[in-house]
Amino acid sequence: EDQVTQSPEALRLQEGESSSLNCSYTVSGLRGLFWYRQDPGKGPEFLFTLYSAGEEKEKERLKATLTKKESFLHITAPKPEDSATYLCAVLGSNSGYALNFGKGTSLLVTP
């Protein structure tokens, strides 16, 4: 059974203080690993898809990386507007169309 574990559950950073969020996963035949951002009261917003170990993708202050067991979302010099919950999900070869989501990391960036 596919499993996704995100850590930490919550993270508080000062503006400009870089850090990383972790997503550990087990899956039969990874078809994709997905990162989403979710603001309070809103739906998840798609950020990145990673398909194979060694792949990296960047968007503004965010960079996602992938190994065979985990993915990291690196946040460089964060700003208060980066505060949100970040969700990781995997799609395995036995999953059909079902994304398996982790419980998320709640990030707070203070001025």
Place this chain on the structure above:
Amino acid sequence: NAGVTQTPKFQVLKTGQSMTLQCAQDMNHNSMYWYRQDPGMGLRLIYYSASEGTTDKGEVPNGYNVSRLNKREFSLRLESAAPSQTSVYFCASSEYEAPYEQYFGPGTRLTVT
């Protein structure tokens, strides 16, 4: 281009009442999904429709039914609401081939008393 839209945004039901949550997408996607999100549980798939004319159960289908009305619209029905169905419901859509990423609507917050 509105993406994925959901109605209503909020709803309060009494135990035993029924209702239908509506979802529409304008991205010409083949696949559509219904999730629920509960504190501490993450997002869980209720039902999905890989393509027009097909529907399949997800992880937590009990107490729900779905209808894929056409390529754009996918509705979720609660026939007899229970307090355990108090949750935030999200609809999503995607292609059924790579890149697989799903795009979500703004959600419906449902309370069953």
